[in-house]
Amino acid sequence: MFPVFKIMGRLLKRVFHLTTYGGMHSRGMTARRGTGYQQANVVILHKSLADDFEAFCQANSGPLPLLYRSQPGEWACPPLAKDSDIRTDCPQYCVFENGRLTAEVPSLTAFTQQMQDMVSFYLGCSFSVQQDLRAAGVPIRNVEQSRNVSMFRTSLPCRGVGVFRCPMVVSMLPVPEGKLEAAAQVSHLAPTAHGAPIHIGDTALIGIQDVSRPEYGEAVDPAPGDVPVFWACGVTGVEAVQSAKSPLAFTHSPGCMFLSDRESAPAAVTSDPEQRPMAYSISQQPLHYSLASKATVQRIQTLEQIIGEDPGERGIRALFVQDELLKSCLSLSHASSVLITTGFPTHFMHTPPEETDGPPGALAMAAALQALGKEVAMVVDHRALEMNAGIMEDAVEKGVMKTAVPLLSFQNPGQESALQFLCQDGDPKRPRFDHLVAIERSGRAADGNYYNMRGVNIKHLLDPIDDLFTTASTIAGITTTGIGDGGNELGMGKVKEAVRTHMPNGGLVACDVAADFAITAGVSNWGGYAVAYSLYLLNICPIHERYLRRGVGYPPNPHKLSDWAASLPTVAKEEQFLAILMKYGIRSGKTGNLAMEVDALPFHPTHSTLIQRLSDVTLKPHPPLA
Structure with a gap:
C-alpha cells in the first residue's frame, strides 16, 4: 500500500521552504522530510548524450551510483516510485543552457516538448542513509542546525568519458572522532547512496581551502572533537552537465532531491563482518x-x-x-x-x-x-x-x-x-x-x-x-x-x-x-x-x-x-641478495661473520622460514576487488 507518510511527503514538496546555497536558491530541502525513504539526484540530458553519461556514471560510481535510466520522454521511474513524474517530483530544478545555469524553477512542465527527446538519470543520494547513521549514534549536524548539507568542489578529477569531464563534488559531515568507524561501516553497506567515505581529515588534501564557504549547500558548524568526513556526492552530476555544455539540460537543485517510495534500508554489499x-x-x-x-x-x-x-x-x-x-x-x-x-x-x-x-x-x-x-x-x-x-x-x-x-x-x-x-x-x-x-x-x-x-x-x-x-x-x-x-x-x-x-x-x-x-x-x-x-x-x-x-x-x-x-620478497630473492652483500664484504651483525646469516642467525632455516610464513599469511585467498 502507498504509505500515508509518502503521500504527505509529495504534498509537502509544494511547500515553499526557501533556502540559499552557493548563489542558488532552492525550496523544499529533502534532507529532513525524506527520512526513511530513498532519495535520488537527477540529471536530464538529450538522448544523444545518454550513453556517454551512463558510461561516465559507471566509471565514477562513488559520486554517481546509477539507480535508473529512463527512456526518452519517460516521466515515470517505476523502480523507485509509483505514479511519479520527473517534471514535478523534485522541489526545485536547475536549468542549464550551453553549460550555464540560466534558471531555477519549481517544475519542468514548461519544457515538456523538449523533454520528449531527453533521458532522465536517477542517481543515489547520501540522504538515504541518514536514518541509519543516526541509529548508529552518528549525529547529522546539518539537520541539527536546520541547514542544507555542505557540498564542495574538489581537486579530485573524475574519470572522463566523452564530453563529460569534471572534478568530483563531495558532501561533508562533521563526525565525532569516536564515531568515525560507525559512519564508515553504515555508509559502506549502501553503495547506491555513495558508499563509504572517500576522505577523512584535512580539507586541503582534497583541494578544499575554506570549509566555511561550500560551493553548494550551507556551511555546517562542527562540534568540539568533530572530524570532517567527506562522501562522494551526486552533485558531481551538476558539474558534469556544466562540462558537457549541451544546449539544454536539467538537474535537481542541490539538496532538493527526488523522493522515492522505497524505504532506505541499505542493501548490504557483503554480510561478512570481516569486510567492514x-x-x-x-x-x-x-x-x-x-x-x-x-x-x-x-x-x-x-x-x-x-x-x-x-x-x-x-x-x-x-x-x-x-x-x-x-x-x-x-x-x-x-x-x-x-x-x-x-x-x-x-x-x-x-x-x-x-x-x-x-x-x-x-x-x-x-x-x-x-x-x-x-x-x-x-x-x-x-x-x-x-x-x-x-x-x-x-x-x-x-x-x-x-x-x-x-x-x-x-x-x-x-x-x-x-x-x-x-x-x-x-x-x-x-x-x-x-x-x-x-x-x-x-x-x-x-x-x-x-x-x-x-x-x-x-x-x-x-x-x-x-x-x-x-x-x-x-x-x-x-x-x-x-x-x-x-x-x-x-x-x-x-x-x-x-x-x-x-x-x-x-x-x-x-x-x-x-x-x-x-x-x-x-x-x-x-x-x-x-x-x-x-x-x-x-x-x-x-x-x-x-x-x-x-x-x-x-x-x-x-x-x-x-x-x-x-615485487614481494621471496626466499630465493632474499638468499640471492644476501649473497650479493657477502660479495661486497658485508658481514653479519653481532658475530661479524662473512656468512649467509643476519644478526648471528643463519639464513636457513631462521630467515627463510620466517619469509615463507609472511608470504603464506599474505598470499592466501582474498576477496575480489569490487
Missing part, C-alpha cells in the same frame, strides 16, 4: 585518517606478531607498540614519494663496516613501493655511495629488484640543509617526499653520538641523516617511520624510555630521534619484509583500494595485481 571498514589516524599534521577492512587489518596484525618474535633473545618485545606496522603502511600507501635510508656501520674495524641487516629490508620495501607506482629514492652515507650503487646494480641484474632506486647522499648538518634537501627550494610547503623510512640505520643518542649495542661510538662513520628526520617532524605533509631491533636505530626514539629501561646499555645507546611510527622486529630486515607484504595487502583490500582512488575510476586489473605480487 576500520578507521585509523595516520597523520595529525595534516589531519588524515585511512580505512581498511577488518580482515586486512587482522592479516597485518598477524604479520606484526610474526616479525615481533625474538629468536636472538634480545628482549625486543619490551619495545613493541601495537599497530605501528599497520599505521605506517596506511600512510605509505597514501604517499606518492618515499625516501628510504639504511646503514649501520657496527663493524668499525672492518672495511666496509656495514652489516647484513638493513639493506635487504630496504630493497624489499623499495621494490613494493615501485610496483605500486610510488617514486622511491634512497639516501646513504657518502663514503658508501659507490658500494651501494654496485649492490643496486647487481640486485637488478639478479632479479631481486626490477628497477634501480636513485641513490642520494646528505652530508651537511642542520635544519637549513635538511630543508633544502627535503623541499623544493627549501620551501616547507613544497616537500619532495611524503614519507621517510629508516631501517636499521644508526640513530643519534641523547649525547649527540652514535652507538652500536656494545656501546662503541661510531659517529665518525655516519652522515647526519638524522637531521632529515628531525626537520621532517616540523613539515606538515611528511610522515616518518623507523624500523629497528634494539632501540639504537634512527626513529626508535619514539620508544626511547622503554629502550633505556629494558635494553642492555639502553641508557647510553638509545636513539633520541623519534619517528611518527616505530616498527619493532626481531631482525630489522623482517620489518622491511612486513612493510612490503602489508602494502600489498592494503592495495588489494577492496575497502582501502576504493578509499585510495576516492570512489572514481576502476579497481586495478589482474595484470597489475600480478606485478604487485611479483
Whole structure:
C-alpha cells in the first residue's frame, strides 16, 4: 500500500521552504522530510548524450551510483516510485543552457516538448542513509542546525568519458572522532547512496581551502572533537552537465532531491563482518585518517606478531607498540614519494663496516613501493655511495629488484640543509617526499653520538641523516617511520624510555630521534619484509583500494595485481641478495661473520622460514576487488 507518510511527503514538496546555497536558491530541502525513504539526484540530458553519461556514471560510481535510466520522454521511474513524474517530483530544478545555469524553477512542465527527446538519470543520494547513521549514534549536524548539507568542489578529477569531464563534488559531515568507524561501516553497506567515505581529515588534501564557504549547500558548524568526513556526492552530476555544455539540460537543485517510495534500508554489499571498514589516524599534521577492512587489518596484525618474535633473545618485545606496522603502511600507501635510508656501520674495524641487516629490508620495501607506482629514492652515507650503487646494480641484474632506486647522499648538518634537501627550494610547503623510512640505520643518542649495542661510538662513520628526520617532524605533509631491533636505530626514539629501561646499555645507546611510527622486529630486515607484504595487502583490500582512488575510476586489473605480487620478497630473492652483500664484504651483525646469516642467525632455516610464513599469511585467498 502507498504509505500515508509518502503521500504527505509529495504534498509537502509544494511547500515553499526557501533556502540559499552557493548563489542558488532552492525550496523544499529533502534532507529532513525524506527520512526513511530513498532519495535520488537527477540529471536530464538529450538522448544523444545518454550513453556517454551512463558510461561516465559507471566509471565514477562513488559520486554517481546509477539507480535508473529512463527512456526518452519517460516521466515515470517505476523502480523507485509509483505514479511519479520527473517534471514535478523534485522541489526545485536547475536549468542549464550551453553549460550555464540560466534558471531555477519549481517544475519542468514548461519544457515538456523538449523533454520528449531527453533521458532522465536517477542517481543515489547520501540522504538515504541518514536514518541509519543516526541509529548508529552518528549525529547529522546539518539537520541539527536546520541547514542544507555542505557540498564542495574538489581537486579530485573524475574519470572522463566523452564530453563529460569534471572534478568530483563531495558532501561533508562533521563526525565525532569516536564515531568515525560507525559512519564508515553504515555508509559502506549502501553503495547506491555513495558508499563509504572517500576522505577523512584535512580539507586541503582534497583541494578544499575554506570549509566555511561550500560551493553548494550551507556551511555546517562542527562540534568540539568533530572530524570532517567527506562522501562522494551526486552533485558531481551538476558539474558534469556544466562540462558537457549541451544546449539544454536539467538537474535537481542541490539538496532538493527526488523522493522515492522505497524505504532506505541499505542493501548490504557483503554480510561478512570481516569486510567492514576500520578507521585509523595516520597523520595529525595534516589531519588524515585511512580505512581498511577488518580482515586486512587482522592479516597485518598477524604479520606484526610474526616479525615481533625474538629468536636472538634480545628482549625486543619490551619495545613493541601495537599497530605501528599497520599505521605506517596506511600512510605509505597514501604517499606518492618515499625516501628510504639504511646503514649501520657496527663493524668499525672492518672495511666496509656495514652489516647484513638493513639493506635487504630496504630493497624489499623499495621494490613494493615501485610496483605500486610510488617514486622511491634512497639516501646513504657518502663514503658508501659507490658500494651501494654496485649492490643496486647487481640486485637488478639478479632479479631481486626490477628497477634501480636513485641513490642520494646528505652530508651537511642542520635544519637549513635538511630543508633544502627535503623541499623544493627549501620551501616547507613544497616537500619532495611524503614519507621517510629508516631501517636499521644508526640513530643519534641523547649525547649527540652514535652507538652500536656494545656501546662503541661510531659517529665518525655516519652522515647526519638524522637531521632529515628531525626537520621532517616540523613539515606538515611528511610522515616518518623507523624500523629497528634494539632501540639504537634512527626513529626508535619514539620508544626511547622503554629502550633505556629494558635494553642492555639502553641508557647510553638509545636513539633520541623519534619517528611518527616505530616498527619493532626481531631482525630489522623482517620489518622491511612486513612493510612490503602489508602494502600489498592494503592495495588489494577492496575497502582501502576504493578509499585510495576516492570512489572514481576502476579497481586495478589482474595484470597489475600480478606485478604487485611479483615485487614481494621471496626466499630465493632474499638468499640471492644476501649473497650479493657477502660479495661486497658485508658481514653479519653481532658475530661479524662473512656468512649467509643476519644478526648471528643463519639464513636457513631462521630467515627463510620466517619469509615463507609472511608470504603464506599474505598470499592466501582474498576477496575480489569490487
